[in-house]
Amino acid sequence: MPDLSLARKVLQTEAAAVLALVDRLDEGFARAVVLLRNCKGRVIVTGMGKSGIICRKIAATLASTGTPAFFLHPAEAVHGDMGVIQADDVVIAMSYSGETEELTRVLETLKRIGAPLIALTGDTRSTLAQAAEVALDCRVSEEACPMNLVPTASTTAALAMGDALAMAVLVEKGFKPEDFASLHPGGKLGKRLMRVEQLMHSGDALPVVQLHTAMRDVIYEMSRKGKGMTSVVEKDGRLAGIITDGDLRRKMAGSANVLDLTARDVMSLNPVAIPTNTLAVEALAMLEQRKITSIVVIDADRRVVGVVHLHDLWRTGMV
Numbered sequence: 423m424p425d426l427s428l429a430r431k432v433l434q435t436e437a438a439a440v441l442a443l444v445d446r447l448d449e450g451f452a453r454a455v456v457l458l459r460n461c462k463g464r465v466i467v468t469g470m471g472k473s474g475i476i477c478r479k480i481a482a483t484l485a486s487t488g489t490p491a492f493f494l495h496p497a498e499a500v501h502g503d504m505g506v507i508q509a510d511d512v513v514i515a516m517s518y519s520g521e522t523e524e525l526t527r528v529l530e531t532l533k534r535i536g537a538p539l540i541a542l543t544g545d546t547r548s549t550l551a552q553a554a555e556v557a558l559d560c561r562v563s564e565e566a567c568p569m570n571l572v573p574t575a576s577t578t579a580a581l582a583m584g585d586a587l588a589m590a591v592l593v594e595k596g597f598k599p600e601d602f603a604s605l606h607p608g609g610k611l612g613k614r615l616m617r618v619e620q621l622m623h624s625g626d627a628l629p630v631v632q633l634h635t636a637m638r639d640v641i642y643e644m645s646r647k648g649k650g651m652t653s654v655v656e657k658d659g660r661l662a663g664i665i666t667d668g669d670l671r672r673k674m675a676g677s678a679n680v681l682d683l684t685a686r687d688v689m690s691l692n693p694v695a696i697p698t699n700t701l702a703v704e705a706l707a708m709l710e711q712r713k714i715t716s717i718v719v720i721d722a723d724r725r726v727v728g729v730v731h732l733h734d735l736w737r738t739g740m741v
Contacts, residue, residue: 480581526550541556544562617702623734651715702735
């Protein structure tokens with residue numbers, strides 16, 4: 423069996439490198455957050471080699487939390503792609519040494535464009551750090567590599583610093599769970615944060631009848647809409663009750679003249695109803711707890727605007 427002591431040492435070294443960053447957060451970090459929060463353009467993240475891979479992750483995290491961002495390869499930048507950078511952008515450049523040639527070659531052009539620069543570096547006296555509006559100290563005492571050569575602890579520390587920036591900016595911008603959901607419609611978490619207004623059946627697909635509707639027409643509405651129920655509303659559209667397949671069966675068992683009745687005579691009073699901004703996962707929990715298959719969606723004035731069926735929630739893949 424392989425010796426696990428080295429693996430443990432790697433994890434301990436990288437964890438220590440991240441923890442060491444905590445005491446270095448100062449007004450410089452706060453200035454970087456303000457620059458990113460106030461950015462009117464895009465955040466452009468750039469770095470070479472393994473630093474570039476970390477930069478891609480930082481750009482992706484920013485973009486997924488409401489800050490438009492993308493990765494720019496520095497070698498491509500010096501061969502014509504500098505044109506994507508505008509004065510209202512903010513550039514984050516990452517180089518542990520702060521002397522990466524491809525990055526230092528873009529500094530003069532960046533100054534001419536006027537885009538603010540945030541440096542993530544292990545040397546705050548380096549060329550990159552000196553050219554930046556803000557230089558964040560990401561130095562590590564050692565790499566996790568046994569030869570102290572392969573970027574390991576240093577890239578982990580830089581990634582953690584990028585995450586700290588992104589999360590601080592997220593809070594500054596007031597980013598909410600529903601914002602996250604709108605940017606992640608295909609992910610499971612995004613689906614769990616969907617609102618019922620995105621899933622409900624409304625308009626012509628909404629089963630709804632009036633209080634005075636004859637039961638013959640009620641049954642037709644329930645059959646046509648295929649939800650196993652129909653909402654019953656007042657003249658102004660406010661929810662008055664609900665009729666389910668179960669209500670029909672119970673009424674038919676006790677009355678031979680169901681077709682002579684109206685919706686008012688058969689409906690159940692005080693049905694479960696939810697507002698349009700209810701989370702889909704909350705609606706699912708209500709349906710399962712109450713052992714019902716449909717729930718009515720209402721607006722602020724208790725007017726019926728939709729209905730959500732249990733199968734609609736299952737189909738989203740949130741569970």
